[in-house]
Amino acid sequence: MFDIEAIPTLDTNYVWLLKGTDRRAYIVDPGEAAPVIERLQEGQLTLAGVLITHHHWDHTDGLDDLLAYSQVPVYGPSSVRQVSEPLSEGEHLTLEHVTFEVIALPGHTLDHIAYYSPAGANQPPVVFCGDALFAGGCGRLFEGTAEQALHSLKKLTQLPPDTLVYCAHEYTLANLRFARLADPDNPALESRRGREERALARTGITLPTVMSEELATNPFLRCREPAIRKQVEAHAGRELKTEADVFAALRSWKDAN
Numbered sequence: 001m002f003d004i005e006a007i008p009t010l011d012t013n014y015v016w017l018l019k020g021t022d023r024r025a026y027i028v029d030p031g032e033a034a035p036v037i038e039r040l041q042e043g044q045l046t047l048a049g050v051l052i053t054h055h056h057w058d059h060t061d062g063l064d065d066l067l068a069y070s071q072v073p074v075y076g077p078s079s080v081r082q083v084s085e086p087l088s089e090g091e092h093l094t095l096e097h098v099t100f101e102v103i104a105l106p107g108h109t110l111d112h113i114a115y116y117s118p119a120g121a122n123q124p125p126v127v128f129c130g131d132a133l134f135a136g137g138c139g140r141l142f143e144g145t146a147e148q149a150l151h152s153l154k155k156l157t158q159l160p161p162d163t164l165v166y167c168a169h170e171y172t173l174a175n176l177r178f179a180r181l182a183d184p185d186n187p188a189l190e191s192r193r194g195r196e197e198r199a200l201a202r203t204g205i206t207l208p209t210v211m212s213e214e215l216a217t218n219p220f221l222r223c224r225e226p227a228i229r230k231q232v233e234a235h236a237g238r239e240l241k242t243e244a245d246v247f248a249a250l251r252s253w254k255d256a257n
Contacts, residue, residue, distance in 0.1 A: 001098055003018075004017065004166065005017040009032050009062075016166050023044055024048040028115075028168075029053055030050060036066060049074070049075060049095065050076075052077065053130030053132075054076075054108065055111055102114070107144040108130075109144065112130060125163040129165060129168075132152055134172070134175055135175060136172055136179050136217060138220040163211040167207060177193075184231065186227075189217050192213065223246040229246050232249045236253075
């Protein structure tokens with residue numbers, strides 16, 4: 001497995017750097033190029049490829065400058081102009097003897113994909129999920145429906161509980177503050193918030209998260225829980241008949257916070 005590092009960019013974004021053999025490196029979702037190029041040069045790393053999860057500018061705006069710096073394959077959805085190796089649901093991408101399964105995750109955008117690699121020797125499974133799932137939250141629905149987003153998140157919940165989740169934004173503490181509104185009687189939330197605050201103060205980053213933590217504390221993965229349904233119905237002022245209804249109302253509530 002790769003050594004994985006975060007490169008902070010823009011206001012809240014992380015570009016993920018995957019360091020392989022022979023100082024080869026792969027980049028996930030470059031919203032800007034300059035910090036990436038600086039890190040490559042500092043580490044005397046050779047850019048070998050770029051992975052894209054979806055078309056939003058803060059995940060793709062660095063592509064042209066990176067390709068001018070080094071002409072490498074760009075993997076991702078075909079909707080992204082610079083993608084040279086289009087990928088879709090169920091396909092596999094092998095980099096440096098590590099194979100990633102491509103998972104389609106429509107909701108945040110219709111073209112959203114994730115890259116999942118199962119556990120290897122002394123390495124846990126990992127998923128690079130862009131903006132589909134965040135630590136304690138999920139992405140806004142810019143293009144897809146609540147039903148699509150809920151189905152996409154359920155795909156991610158089927159991954160092993162020890163999967164390391166590499167999402168693309170440092171939203172963790174804000175998400176956990178909202179989670180307390182939606183799930184106020186969940187004791188795991190308060191203890192998690194303390195851990196995340198200490199991690200952020202100590203290291204400047206709360207990621208990656210772990211799927212088991214998300215299953216226990218992320219309200220968007222817990223819409224079937226009666227306590228969350230009750231809170232969301234109280235906020236919405238109406239009965240919510242389906243899990244998708246709860247998810248849609250929860251997402252609307254979060255959008256307003």
